Amino acid sequence: MADRLTQLQDCYDQLGTQFYASIRYLSLHHNSSALTPPPPPPSTSQHNHNNSNSNANPNSNHEQPESFSYPSEQRPDTPAAFAFAQRELAQDLLLKTKQIEHLISVLPGVENSQEKQKARITGLDAELGQALEERKKAEEERELWLGKVDGIIGGIRR
Known part of the structure; x- marks a missing residue:
């Protein structure tokens, strides 16, 4: 069995790994939504002006096409599964934090x-x-x- 300082360092390393894995999971499996509302449709006078300049690329001002598909690794989870995974990740982080606090409490201190x-x-x-x-x-x-x-x-x- 390793000494307490080594155990503490291992716990901090594991906590960092858990933080990274949690953030990665949350960023890959959340239900994507726009952070800002889409711009209002252009007025008819601007629309005619834009049509003359944008004939080469007709989809330049449009959002993603309806047939957009996520990469296999980045598919969003269902809201229930995502909420469950969030709770589980949070519990894992809390458990590791409590383990670190316990190791710190048993270290010899100033007293x-x-x-x-x-x-x-x-x-x-x-x-x-x-x-x-x-x-x-x-x-x-x-x-x-x-x-x-x-x-x-x-x-x-x-």
């Missing part, structure tokens, strides 16, 4: 002075020493029992 940390390390060192002593005793007891079992098995073979 943990160097003396407190030394005292904690000394206490942990003492606990480790006790655990090693218990392990040594358990290994000695195991060797004793193995010797007894070997003696019993050797006695049965004779």
